[in-house]
Amino acid sequence: MKSLVVKVKKFDGSRTWWQEYKVEVPSEKISVLDILVKIKEEQDPTLAVRYSCRMAICGSCGMVINGVPRLACQTLLSELGDSHIVVEPLWNHNVVKDLVVDLEPDFEKVRAVKPYIIRDVKEVYESDKEFGQKPEELERYYNFAYCIQCGLCMAACPILGSNDKFLGPMALNAAYRWSADSRDRGWEERKKLIDTEDGVWPCHLAYTCSAVCPRGVDPGYAIQLLKAAILRKKRP
């Protein structure tokens, strides 16, 4: 058994405070999520924390752990190399309660860039054919399709810290993913949405979004590819 101290930034709707919990864990291979669930079930049932799949694919448990936005389920104690853990809600978001933040504005930004195949909808719904795609066409957008909408990139983005109208890495990554799909015909339509004051241009290449992405998506690169496509007047 190993003892550790977990410091959690709590918020109950009006008041914010730091709460410390002492926890005994059986091994260093335990995830921060498992530790938080243990606290919730054994010490403080009022602790609010979002989680579901516990295998780094659903995107629920984004939070700031020891100063870095991460997924709690993907962060093992052994990787932190410290028995002092400090957990706070994702930056750049309104806090609902404790570690739970409101991500719905992020989802709305994604929706605003039309994250779906743009072409004749009737063909999508009433034909029974494959649009088809070569492996090399798949490769062009594949890595950007790994986004799990966890919000870590939005928390890490320095631009969003001062301009919450900026579409941000999550939505812009989606704009690239869909525009670069060989089945899509929507570049001209989507370009109008992102070649704007709050679209791709505020990004100044800090690349913190890509640094924290738990799925290795590289939204920073997606934004630069979008800028290049706009300037070269050629679809991604």
Next chain:
Amino acid sequence: MEVLKYDLIIVGSGIAGLRAATAAAWASGGRISIAILSKIQAMRSHSLSAEGGMSAVLYPDKTGDSLELHAYDTVKGSDFLADQDAVQILVEYAPKEVRYLERIGVPWSREPDGRISQRPFGGMSIPRTTFAADKTGFFIMSTLFSETRRFDNINVYHEHFVTKFIIEDGEFRGVTAYDLKRGEFKFFYAKAGIIATGGAGRLYRFTTTAHSTTGETLGYALRAGLAIKDMEFVQWHPTALVPSGILVSEAARGEGGYLINKEGERFMKRYAPQRMELAPRDIVSRAILTECMEGRGFQHESGMCYVGLDLRHLGEEKINRRIPFIRELAHKYAGIDVLSEPIPVRPAVHYTMGGIHTDTWGRVLTADGKWVRGLWAAGEAAAVSIHGANRLGSNSLSECSVWGRLTGEQAAKYVLETSRLPAPDGKLLDVAKGEESRIFDRLLHKEQNAPSPYEVKKQLNDIMEEHFGPFRHGSSMAEGLAKLKKLREFSSFRVVDSSRVYNQNLKDALEVDGMLDLAMVVGIGAYARSESRGAHYRLDYPKRDDVNWLRHTVAYMYGGELKLLYTPVTITKWQPEERRY
């Protein structure tokens, strides 16, 4: 209490629920209002943990595959408990659904000529599992969620926990829900509903399923007068990572992985000499546990016995291209590199074959076989039944997509043909207000002496693991049932958190409350079925008994007591035969 009016309410946002939404939105030409209610954020449903793929006969001319063969494999895999007319629908619509998903942008893995790739899977006699690397569920989920964004008439309600299905005079009227983010209680009043809330893996402790896969809505369905079918058939997936239970996809074996015991032997030769590692899941799971019981397993520091899933001979290139997520998960959560060591795996609860009693088209039936007008169920929450006593890997994504679509289309048609929804009457509003008071006044403020929901859930998990596992026995199950009954005496829980906004403690208590009823259904169904079939294996009745048990179990609540009745299995082509692999 806010009252919201919708034409169609979909409860659950996994593949079945999202597909139902897009189907209904399109089929109605944008003319009906649709609400998707999800107890978590809608794009996070457990469907996304599916890794291996989706079965469909795509290119019969090139592969020699046929709908008939897919149907036969499924029926045989089900140990002949599947309804064969339903299986026929599955195999016919699955290829259409794979192509639909292709058109909305799923990044299917491709062959050099652009064809969609397919891989072998357990119990399937031909490679027909379509995949997107080993994140198939994730890619289908995220693409479908994106697709819902196209439609202005689909409204997504994230983190709305449904507490009650309201059914009056044999007709669906709506649901009540707790909006976690706003801390409000809402009545969703509707013409039609689709239940697509997934399975109940978390009745057990060692499971591949997400924390949210608790199945309470099936318990709530019972209370609303609906029936639950074949719930005793619980699937153990053979290869879950030790010690977390995280899924290691069947794709690992589909791509050629071996299972080895501590003597380094491919032990499946003793259990399924022809299909080896690609026998159906019930057979492989029992084989692994038998190896363990006979002392040929490895011992983990957590006390668990396991076997090795050996991928070393597949080579780095293939692993990185076809099953990269498995490599990542094994590295992160078991600390091993699959290139140099076998993965420690053992069976874990993975899927519930049973679910809400429906007809072939997903219409929800009461125990006496009447359609609850306006209500459908789809996906893992429903028992249509195509999986019978054992589901074949990769048939579930097909099922979710096919019956999501079919129920969505039917519901849209029903809504358009039904007259305008009148204002809810006083009686209905009273039911909804009564529910609000049960949740906020009673549960939230009164029960200081009741047990913690976490303590009860722990006991529930203990009972299910000990008494209703992959090897069952009458006397042990009788003991388990007695323990479950005692646990069910807790009708209330201690909710320490007294806030309304994002009260997870309250949500957890509501989950456990529904889980207890559902666990009883598993228990009494399993105890009553004195035979072994598919995933339901009894040491005291080790043989299948078609004379007495070729029938579906239907559980329902009557006067507060659970009752069972049985309905016939639909057999169109294939008479039961001995199941060899």
